[in-house]
Amino acid sequence: MALAAVKMALIALAFALAFSSHSAHWAEARAFYVFGDSLVDSGNNNYLVTTARADTPPYGIDSASHAPTGRFSNGRNIPDIISEQMGSEPTLPYLSPELTGPKLLVGANFASAGIGILNDTGIQFLNIIRIYKQLQYFNQYQQRVRRLIGPVGTRELVNQALVLITLGGNDFVNNYYLVPYSARSRQFALPDYVRYLISEYYKILERLYELGARRVLVTGTGPLGCVPAEIAQRGRNGQCAQELQRAAALFNPQLVEMIKEVNRRIGSDVFVAVNAYQMHMDFITDPRQYGFVTSKVACCGQGPYNGIGLCTFLSNLCPNRDVYAFWDAFHPTERANRLVVQQILSGSMDYMHPMNLSTILELDAART
Ligand SMILES: *[C@@H]1O[C@H](CO)[C@@H](O)[C@H](O)[C@H]1NC(C)=O
Ligand SMILES: *[C@@H]1O[C@H](CO)[C@@H](O)[C@H](O)[C@H]1NC(C)=O
Secondary structure, X not given: OXXXXXXXXXXXXXXXXXXXXXXXXXXXXXXXXXXXXXXXXXXXXXXXXXXXXXXXXXXXXXXXXXXXXXXXXXXXXXXXXXXXXXXXXXXXXXXXXXXXXXXXXXXXXXXXXXXXXXXXOOHHHOOOOOHHHHHHHHHHXXXXXXXXXXXXXXXXXXXXXXXXXXXXXXXXXXXXXXXXXXXXXXXXXXXXXXXXXXXXXXHHHHHHHHOOOOOEEEEOOOOHHHOHHHHHHOOOOOXXXXXXXXXXXXXXXHHHHHHHHHHHHHOOOOEEEEOHHHHHHHHHHXXXXXXXXXXXXXXXXXXXXXXXXXXXXXXXXXXXXXXEOEOOOOOEOHXXXXXXXXXXXXXXXXXXXXXXXXXXXXXXHHXX
């Protein structure tokens, strides 16, 4: 009897210790989960058989190692800079073998270059992690964390985490507008396609909520027609390509309305709309005011505006990446990513709806 009592006490003590050490963990930093496409992929595609990868120089030229990291940037991407601002280490790609043990508690990046809202977006890239697979991995991740800190701790870790999801650009660029008379463009007029995308995105956000996400930054698309690739291929006299701009102009406001609707249903501001379109338009419209010499010419590439083909070791490469808004034909430089994250942190309601990340961090800190 006495022995059993001691045993019970010891078990209780072990539990108390386990829980106190884990709450200490969470006090240090909240977990961060990332879903989406190449704008936020931190290297998952390096582990996959796909052509959508950033694993050769000069990608990563301004990273700590000056070597490619799998990010579609010269240095840090948006999730890295958000982690940095929260005082955390960057979240590892979910497929990285380094993502084990306590590292799991920092979070995980499930994003995969080339994917979209739709399952048929990016099929030309072969084996990439489509959004439903990313969500499935998120579920699998939680099972792994449960083995580490138990079900209650895992639930708390996930509920208190910050989540970022970036989708939609590829559903236009790498699907609807990929080739003339694409299957989707024959099936849908643009306004109907946009409505379809929004209804599918709704399901994805619902699933994310079911899986425990409670603070989710949802980015709309950037100005799709203003990236060097589109200026080079479709723009007239260096202007942004109108049809893609029209797509972004239809998609983004409907996304904001959809997010309001989901929040209304849930009865809480779980989802936060990030106006990536306006954040990019600011420095695209007036690059000099933001210290850029150009927002039309990519730093790395070839052809008009360095907007044709891939960024490789054979491409033109600008000497100073900080004065270019675009790194390659589609993706911003680290410096541009920093401007975007600045607005995510402290932007007004026009940029962050219904609130910015500073406000979120303050609110949630007060709550715990
Ligand atoms: C996409 O794939 C997922 C899982 O494979 C499935 O649940 C979903 O219904 C598919 N979406 C569409 C629109 O077909
Ligand atoms: C955004 O963040 C800043 C703090 O950096 C704050 O002063 C401001 O009021 C916030 N704006 C909104 C609309 O929440």
